[in-house]
Amino acid sequence: DVKVTQSSRYLVKRTGEKVFLECVQDMDHENMFWYRQDPGLGLRLIYFSYDVKMKEKGDIPEGYSVSREKKERFSLILESASTNQTSMYLCASRNSQGQLSEQYFGPGTRLTVT
Amino acid sequence: GQSLEQPSEVTAVEGAIVQINCTYQTSGFYGLSWYQQHDGGAPTFLSYNALDGLEETGRFSSFLSRSDSYGYLLLQELQMKDSASYFCAVRDQNSGYALNFGKGTSLLVTP
Numbered sequence: 156d157v158k159v160t161q162s163s164r165y166l167v168k169r170t171g172e173k174v175f176l177e178c179v180q181d182m183d184h185e186n187m188f189w190y191r192q193d194p195g196l197g198l199r200l201i202y203f204s205y206d207v208k209m210k211e212k213g214d215i216p217e218g219y220s221v222s223r224e225k226k227e228r229f230s231l232i233l234e235s236a237s238t239n240q241t242s243m244y245l246c247a248s249r250n251s252q253g254q255l256s257e258q259y260f261g262p263g264t265r266l267t268v269t
Numbered sequence: 270g271q272s273l274e275q276p277s278e279v280t281a282v283e284g285a286i287v288q289i290n291c292t293y294q295t296s297g298f299y300g301l302s303w304y305q306q307h308d309g310g311a312p313t314f315l316s317y318n319a320l321d322g323l324e325e326t327g328r329f330s331s332f333l334s335r336s337d338s339y340g341y342l343l344l345q346e347l348q349m350k351d352s353a354s355y356f357c358a359v360r361d362q363n364s365g366y367a368l369n370f371g372k373g374t375s376l377l378v379t380p
Contacts, residue, residue, distance in 0.1 A: 159311075186366055195277075197356060197372035198312070205366050213367060245311065249366075256302040256360050256368060260311035 158182070159261035161246055167267045174233040176264050178246030185251040187229035188258065189213075189221065191242040198245065204229055205251065236268045273371035275357055280377045281347055289342045289355050289374045297362025301333050301340045304356045306373070312356065315342070344376075352378045 162177035180187065188203040190213075200213030204223040218240060222230040229248075233240055243265050247258040273293045281287040291301065300319035304312040318324055318333035318340060330343040344351055354375050358368040 188367060190370075195372060198370040200367050200369075203367050211366070214369075247312075251366075255366075256300055256317045256358070257314045258312075258368065260313070262311050 159246060159248055159259050161244075161261040161264050163264050164262060165265050165267075167269065168233075168236050169269055170237060172233075172236050172268075174236050174266065174268075176231040176233075176244055176246075176266070178229045178231070178248075178261055179227050180229075180248040180259070181227065182248065182250065182259070183226065184248040184259075185226070186249040187223065188247040188249070189219075189229065189231045190245045190247065191215070192245055192263070193242050201231065233266075236266075238268050240266065241268045242266060273357055273359060273369065275355075275371045275374045277372070278375045278377070280379060283347055283349060283378055283380055285347050286343065286345050287347060287376065289344075289357075289376065291340050291342075291357035291371055293338050293340075293357070293359050293371075295338070295359050295361040295363065295369075298335065298338075299360045299362075301331075302358045302360070302368065303331055303342045304358060304370075305353050306356065307353045315355075347378050349378050349380070352376060 159180045189201040190198040202221040220232045246261040249258045275291045302317045303315040306312040316331040333340040354373045356373045358370045
């Protein structure tokens with residue numbers, strides 16, 4: 156079974172803090188994704204990485220950056236957290252050789268910025 | 270650009286059949302997927318349609334009409350555990366490696 160883990164289920168940070176969200180997958184997947192999920196807005200893509208050290212902006216990259224130094228790990232960075240970044244953050248991975256529409260999601264990190 | 274439309278809420282009775290529709294506007298369409306998400310849980314993949322027609326997987330079926338830019342998820346013999354949010358998602362030339370998700374349909378199954 157594919158396993159995608161995220162470093163925290165719940166996180167509370169203060170405005171202006173630098174925040175790191177970590178995601179690790181154990182199935183040697185090339186592609187990894189970061190989404191945020193807000194009520195009534197569904198899942199919106201922040202960034203994705205199609206391979207190590209590769210990254211592409213998604214629909215809402217402003218205020219975020221990412222890092223993919225190792226294949227199994229994809230980090231989302233909030234350079235200076237703001238209250239409008241309070242959200243559920245979901246990481247996903249996918250095998251680029253398999254069913255391209257089948258993504259495996261982690262349990263999510265609920266981030267609150269106060 | 271891309272857009273997906275699906276109903277925000279659907280209610281159905283245990284044992285019944287429910288259909289969740291999804292219409293999309295996109296360019297260079299590759300396929301339509303469906304994901305299920307229970308409250309507090311992670312989205313999980315249900316199905317994928319690249320070609321017109323019906324795909325069946327147990328109690329769940331998914332349909333696609335490329336000419337109508339329309340698809341649906343059909344849930345039969347509804348069970349209480351089917352209460353969840355259901356998202357349609359499109360992969361196309363714009364999204365490339367990624368998926369563009371709809372806003373989700375909250376399904377409530379009542380006794």
